[in-house]
Amino acid sequence: MAVVSTTPAPARLVGTDLSASYDGRTVVDGASIRLVPGAVTALIGPNGSGKSTLLRSVARLHQPDAGQVRLEDGSDALALGAKEFARRVTLLSQSRPTPGGVSVRDVVGYGRHPYRGRFRGGDPDGARLVEHAMTVTGVAPMAERGVDELSGGELQRVWFATCLAQDTGVLLLDEPTNHLDLRYQVEVLDLVRDLADEHDVAVGVVLHDLDQAAAVADHVVLLGRGAVVASGTASEVMTAETLTATYQIPIEVETLADGVLRTRAVGRHSRRARVGV
Structure with a gap:
């Protein structure tokens, strides 16, 4: 059963019951996402779980087969002209040619x-x-x-x-730490947090690293096989039981003294092995 966090904050962008497919194969199946000002929402899940497709659907880079995407004034984001949408929502995708x-x-x-x-x-x-x-x-x-x-x-x-x-108030990020060394990963995540905290941006970010998601996000959406498995705070969503079932590998979760979560994927050769999941 999905874990749902009840936070009655106004949302700048809401994708509801979205389904999307590639070449006739359903990749996202009835998933929802809600982005609120001043908060970071992280999308996590195994490869192929639909994280990037869900983000691309609310960013209008991939046309959903079903569902709605609405902005804070209730307008249909999928029906807006390209320039008007770009004044409301910004996407930083993985593939960006360097000019x-x-x-x-x-x-x-x-x-x-x-x-x-x-x-x-x-x-x-x-x-x-x-x-x-x-x-x-x-x-x-x-x-x-x-x-x-x-x-x-x-x-x-x-x-x-x-x-x-671009000054939109909504920022969508698809794996912004990908291919960066550790120093720059930390700098990027600090910047994401600053944009939410100090500039009231509503951030939606796809992350592979579970510890990064736990550290930076106010809200976590865990996807598995295209559906939302759990949605809520990191401590609500990222339990050993839920992560193990979703990633199909034993995952241990530890809560540190400062309340931050740390995860470990348990391999056959070492119970202390740290695997990027």
Whole structure:
């Protein structure tokens, strides 16, 4: 039975009873997600459980077969024009080609595209918001550098700045720590937390690492075979019994002194083996 957390907070984006398929195969089956201002919602689950497809469905990159996606004013997100939707919801996907020959400032400025007219006019707040986004994300000192000169972690911060410049209030992230070394993973997760806490952004993020999800998220949605298995706080959702059944491998859960959860996948050769699940 799914665990449901009852938090009566207004939501900026709600996907309800969403189903989605690829090539006739159902990948998401009646799943729901609710993103609220100032909170981080993490989507976790095994490979193929539908995490990224659910995120892509509410981001309109994948057309759901059934269900609804609504914004805080009740409007149908699936029916909005592309520019209007981009003024309400930002997506940072896994696959982003790095543009060559352009500066960090130029890339962050791409976030203002939904507000510009045909000839780049009509965005009086654009320059200010670009500068603000670069300052918040710590990339202002590299504003004139070419993005093709940056490390992976620096580039990820630039993409975060681009999203923040878009000024939507909803940020969707598909595995933002993927392919980053440990230092940059920590920096990215700190930035995600800061955007929610200090800038009232409603964040939805797909994460593979269970400990990262437990550390950063206010709300966790666990998916298995396309359906929501459990939804609530990390302590409600990430129990040894629930994770073991969903990932189909023994998983131990420990609560540390500061209340943070730590998980261990138990292999055949060592009960202390730490496996990225």
